[in-house]
Every structure is written in structure tokens, then in C-alpha cells.
Amino acid sequence: MTTSEDNAFRPTRRTVLAGLAVTLFAPNIARAAETVAPVTKSVDAKVIDPTGKPAVAVTEPPLLAGDYAKERHKFRTDLLNKGPAPDKYEPLVAPSDADQIFYRSGLGGELELVAWVSRYERTPKPKPAVLFLHGGNAIGQGHWLLAKPYVDAGYVVMIPSMRGENGQKGNFSGFYDEVADVLAASNRLRHLPGVDPHRLFLAGHSVGGTLAMLAAMSAKRFRAATPMSGNPDSFAFFHRYPEDIRFNAKNPREFQMRSPICYAHSFKCPLKVMQASEEGTLQARATLLSKRALAAGIKMELVTVQGNHNSALPGEIEQSIQFFKSVAA
Template structure:
């Protein structure tokens, strides 16, 4: 779905011009953090309110709360893996209304599996956080702004669990969740690796879908535009999209501005914005578990992309 025609303040050509200047500056990890200091976002409308996250089936998830700057927020976490030791973990940010969660354990079609079920496997801990203003959480939706702090707080919660390896916490997200994951990546080095599926160059491209600030305010828009903060990313990050439709134009635009060796853009032939999820998440889960065992890193190279194109 395309939203660019709705946005008059910063069309893609203008963002590219700003990005060329921003990403040509010396790499600075705290650039987005500094840009947010002293700036207060102004929320002018509110999204739909949802009930509390539903109780999960026993043995699939545990319903927990984690402490964020706006108060206690709800989340699902998979049960403690069997055996001793510390395990790698991943936080997954859903697409659509990323602030709220529903019955994430329900099976979904393989061609559009947004459940992150691939990460519910032995040797790996999965956390699905709801964010401010979602479900019955405190605070209000801030549209890719305060939610950055919530995701970082979720990582702190995971790191505090005695069975989680705090040095091997990853972050993944799809669509709006992928856009948010990129903004988180520009704000912290807490994550071992980040996997952003189908993000956009600027969250403003979603129009009035999921944006509750003034879409004509350039300062609001700039602080929510991943393309402007590529140089701030320090964790290894893979930005993935299916080559069939989706947000391919945004992937190309961000790749054209990228001077950061920590960011890798990957386009998968034959896959869509949705069909990429199941095979790619399965591959990433396998790689995270293998890397934890051998002390290595998660890498997605050209051979992996060819393999993903073949996987159903």
C-alpha cells in the first residue's frame, strides 16, 4: 500500500536531499538521540483503544509486564528453555498497529505469517512487547517516537532474565515494526543484530495510518525518518524486502544513501512484502541459535538471499 502521495511536507526527493547531507556527516552513534533531546512531540489525535492483551495458552507464552518510561507495559515471552545456561533472545515488533497485540499464537498462512512463530523454538527466547497507548497500556501512541524508548526498555527486561544472554539480544520487525526497528537501531547499541522487514524511508509515508502528530511539521517528520539516521546505527542491521511490490522503492532509496558498513540491504526475488516473512524468519532463527553455539555472528549473504528466493 502506498502513502507517499498523501504527504506534502517531505516527499521522497526532499528526503533524499536531506539524507545526502545527513549521511555524509561523520558517523555519530548518538545523532538521533541528540536530535530528540529537548524536543517534545505534539500528538494531535489518538488511535483506537484496545483491551488488555489476551491470556495465552499454557506453555506457549507467558504474559508479563516490563517497565518503560510511561509505566508498566504488557508483553508475551516464551517460557524458559529447558536446561541451564543463558540463551539468545529476540524482540519482534509487529506490523500495522505495532502498539497493540492480539492472539499471536494463532496459526497464520505461510504466505503471510506475521506471528513470528519461527522464533518459538528450543534454544531461543521470543518477546512480543506491546507499546505505549496500545491495548490497555498507560501513555499514548506517539507514532515511532516514544515507542523507541519502549523497545529499548523491553531489551532491558529481557537482559534481566536469568536465562537470557544479555549480549545476544536481537530485534526484528515487519512493515511499521521494521520502520520502528530502524529508528531503535539508530538510538541504541543494545542489540546484537537487527532485522527490519519492509520498512519505509520515513514513517510519515503511512499518512494518517498510525501517525498521530502533525504531518505538515517537518521537525516531527525528520525524527521519524530512518533514512536520515543511517550513520547512527552501530549494531549489524539487515533491511529485507520482497522484490515483488512492497516497499522496494524505499529500500532502494535508503540503500542509495547508505555509507554505513553495519547496514545491509537485501532484496529477495519472487517474494512479496508478506511472503518473505516465514522463510526469512526461519533462516534467521536458525542462524541466531547457531551463532550462540559457536560464538559467531549472524550474517545473511548473497547465497542466503538466493536460498530464500527458493524457499516456499
């Protein structure tokens, strides 16, 4: 995302619920997804690759056979443009009520990445935990404030940064190699002292919502997941944000492997997928995702929360907490 685009969309893409803006504002809280091309079965638009040439048509994404986790083992993304994540960022300083730890990801654990973890006391009974995936492509103090309700509800909370974010090593890939970071972070969280590995939950907003979907298809370790305002269709996402494409956009497989909607039968835990009432055509994609998942016997609930991409977030988080409690009851 370019600086000019960031400024142009700041009122809808970079702010939080008005009543919470003073305490929750951070430059990279969220990445809007409501203004995307509609789902259609005919070719109505083109995704533009970094060279400016039309690449992949935006149509209804295919439903593909095979398990997503197994497909990940066979697929390697082809990054044509290697470099850091596109968002401006804050210094990596842990919030006052959190600890900054590190986890390793990448081939052979070559990347050492930062994560923030809530402070907690070990108890005789291990505590449930939530891995919260931030919106945007950089971690900020505002994300920690957004996740506070999980801490208040008794969860150990970790917010991981991803490769290439906040000046860290690694190449931004846009919804692919970052999934490996999510899984590595979840492995670190579930092995923390006093954390119950059998009550590990996954939540994410916006970009983090899409990553939460992909991670929930990639490993059977989460008790439940709540993607919030995530776009399950990368064809549409990159049509809206072509400047974020770092991979070979001429290969449709690159988009498919970044699209939960193409592997909706692969989810490995119950989900509550939430979208804001003002997110427009994004709701159509969530509906198609749910239709495909339910047809495959996946336990998924699709909920619409009043508000826009950012203002609906407090309500989405509250519903997320209630869902986690109901699943673990």
C-alpha cells in the same frame, strides 16, 4: 486507521500467507506499506495534517548529520491529538505457551505495559533472545504464532505491546515514543534470568520493522537486527496513512525523527533488511536506505523475499534466524 479503511484493505493488509491463514490469522498481523508514493526529488504530493491542510511535501528524504540517538535526547514530539493506538484489538490474554509479564516505559516509568515471553528452562549457558516487534498497532495471538520459529530455533522470545495499544495507557505517537517502549522492553528482556544480554537480537515486521530500524539506531545493545517490510520513510508512510498522524505535521522535523532513512549512518549493529518482491516502491526506499548506510560503513544486507507484504513473512523470518546464527557464530 479507520474501520472502513481496514475493511477495504483487508485482503492485502490484514491477512497472512494463505497456507497459514487458519492458524496465524489475527486482525492486526500487519500494516501494508507497498502502496506508497514513489521517491522523487521533486514535489509530487503532500502529506495532509489532521486539519485537512497540506503540510509536508513527499520528496526524497534528506540525509541529516548527527547521530540519531543523540538527536532523540534533544527532540520531543509535539502531539496535537492524544489518544490510544488506532487499531481494533483483542483482549490481552497470553498465549498458552507464553507468560505475560510487565515492563515499564515512559517518563519516570509511568507506563506499565504488557509483554509476552516464551517459556524456557534456565541452562548453565545463558540463552540468546529475540525481541520481536509486531505489525500493526495492536498485539494479537496471531503475532505470537508468527514468532514461533524463533522459539523453535532456541531463542527466548519476547513480543512487547506498545503504549496505547490494546486498551493500555499512553498516547499513540506513530514511530516515536514507541521507540522508547521498544528500548524499555529490550532492557527487561536482557535482564531476565538465564538470558544472555550479549546475544540479544531484534526483529520486526511492517510497523514493527520500522520500529526495529529506529531502535537499532537508538541504542548499542542489539547483536543484530532484521527489519522486515518496514518503511524507512515516514514522509511516505504518513502520506499513505494521514489518519494516523497525531503530531504537528507542519514541522518537517517530526517526520525526519521518524524516518530511519534520514539517519542511515546511525545504525549501531549489523542489519539484514528484508522487503517482499511485491511491495513496489517500498523497495526503492529500502535501496536508498541501504545505499546511505553502506556509504557510512554500516554492515547492512538488503534482501528481497518472494511474496507480498504478508506472504513473504515466513521466508523473512527463516532468513532472520539464519542471519542471527551467522552473526553469533
